[in-house]
Amino acid sequence: MDTNNLLNHLVTAVFVIDSELRPHYANAAAEQLLGVGANKLVEQRLPELYQSMGVEIQLLIDSVNANQGITINTASLITLDGVHHIIDITLIPMESEDNLSLLELRQVDQQHRIHQQLNLDAQQQAAQFLVRNLAHEIKNPLGGLRGAAQLLSRELAEPELKEFTDLIIEQADRLRNLVDKLLGPQRPTQHTEHNIHQVVEKVLKLTELALPEKVKLARDYDPSIPDMSMDADQLQQAVLNIVQNAAQALEVEGGEILIRSRTQHQVTIGTQRYKLVLALSILDNGPGIPAELLDTLFYPMVTGREEGSGLGLSIAHNIARLHGGRIDCVSAPGHTEFTIILPLQ
Incomplete structure (x- = not known):
């Protein structure tokens, strides 16, 4: 032999x-x-x-x-x-x-990703169950607080006193919006056929308006990728959240954000194997994500920035899940890559 x-x-x-x-x-x-x-x-x-x-x-x-x-x-x-x-x-x-x-x-890439995704899905479901119950407990008294402030505002004659009731109403609305973001999309919506590159281009147009001068955008599309069934607004939000994170990571030193689209064959998502999937990658050459955050990156309220809400990636992950997909992340200094994996018909 x-x-x-x-x-x-x-x-x-x-x-x-x-x-x-x-x-x-x-x-x-x-x-x-x-x-x-x-x-x-x-x-x-x-x-x-x-x-x-x-x-x-x-x-x-x-x-x-x-x-x-x-x-x-x-x-x-x-x-x-x-x-x-x-x-x-x-x-x-x-x-x-x-x-x-x-x-x-x-x-062991595939085994690691399957284990990571199953573990992440379980943790996300537990976190969302906790958040939904917490949101219910918060929104009820919050609505009463806002209503009481509105009634009190009508009874006040002095404009300077109304500033305080306006502040209460404003902060109550802010908390309600935060709770709504925490909940995120909970169930699949109506899907229609769209081209993923058109969705990405809308995101890049929005991003370019506030992009620091030192940060550049680059595109590497596969034009042969067919239209796919999606909620275009939800996917636009998911891509926007990731691109904005990349832009924030580069705002000090500058760098490049690359959006790349490819197809992959025979990919397992969760426990199901698909013949063909879309792999939409958002890459940046910034400082990378701290190693201690990588395993909990998609959990609600987890962030590496002091001013961050920790909701963007959690919402993006949930949107990918509602489309039957997942989000992979690899990061090292000089290379961070988020890849949205979605089944293609």
């Missing part, structure tokens, strides 16, 4: 590396994962074949030299072409070879 042929049929990326992390062998899955040809793979050290990987280089070197194995689960990998992956890393010493180890990089 041809061992090389057998290894090339594996879906796991397999390398044989030495103590300088120079590959002596790489299978076909390794070429595909890193986007680098076999000849180049064995000519360079491993750290030169990707942008970043969620493991310290010295740890790998020490493990090879000490003839010890290591396993690291759900580490991030950014390839030279900027693609983000979640991988499991396994290093196994080769007993028959001095200072050589077998390095396996197994992609």
